[in-house]
Amino acid sequence: MKYGKKYAESLKAYDRSKLYDVDEAMGLVVDTAKAKFDETVELHVRLGVDPRQADQQVRGVLVLPNGTGKSKKVLVIAKGERADAAAAAGADYVGAEEMVAKIQSENWFDFDVVITTPDMMGVVGRIGKVLGPKGLMPNPKSGTVTMDVAKAISEVKAxxxxxxxxxxxxxxxPIGKKSFGKEKLSENFNALMDAVVKAKPAAAKGQYIKSVTVTSTMGPGIKVNYAKL
Structure with a gap:
């Protein structure tokens, strides 16, 4: 395989077969992110579970200690007091049926997160087929179907x-941006890994964490020593 010059340089900076401790891995992911833009740093965790089994699903949400470095646009579908609360809390777009119609007729997706109230799920359900594949469908488990829209907005923004x-x-x-530096990235990494470990399904058998890798948008994957997590 032929690599670009910057990527090839990055590959020389570390040992691809080695498992690095968290701080060292974060230092390397920052050093090997050589693009001209502020690259996103991502965590990839392979788990020893069967995703086809309902009792072996791993899913959750958390607010990263240092945020993600990305400002997310929030659409709130609500009425009355909840709509007013959403606007006051800093939602980028607020509305009800007219927002659903806009998505249907204009194929409008200028937002990153959809938050709604339980009473509006019937309306939102009309566009489930277009929101679902994009990962935008509100869900109680992720905190995006709630009466406390202000809290949900603040968490997304945080x-x-x-x-x-x-x-x-x-x-x-994602666990942040290259510009965060290794300390903030390490804090976000540890918070997310703690959550994943705590979310281990009771039905999971054998080794739960199989491999942990961190990478920047354009950089190589760096393996993390998960035995110490």
Missing amino acids: GKVEYRLDKTAIIHC
Whole structure:
């Protein structure tokens, strides 16, 4: 495989077969992120569970200690007092049926998160088929179907992330930006890994954490010593 010059340089900076401690891995991911933009740092965790089994799902949300470094646009679908509360809490867009109609007729997706109240789920359900594949469908488990819309907005703006298992039993989740530096990235990494470990399903058998890798948008994957986590 032929690599770009910067990527090839990054590969020389570390040992691809070695498992690095968290702080060292974060230092390397910062050093090997050589793009001209502020690269996102992602955590990839392979778990020893069967994602096809309902009792072996791993999913949750948490607010990262240092946020994600990305400002998220929030759409709130609500009425009355809840709509007023959403606007006051800093939602980027607030509305009810007219927002659903806009998404349906204009294919409008200028937002990153959808928050709604339980009484509006019937309305939101009309666009479930377009929101679902994009990972935008509100869900009580992720805190995006709630009466406390103000709290939900503040958590999203503060850097709330959702982690969930994909079909190959891997969790992919952002933990910040290169500009955070290794200390802040390490704090976010540890918070997310703690959450994943605590979310271990009772039905999971054998080794739970199979591998842990961190990578920047354009950089190589760096393996983390998960035995110490």
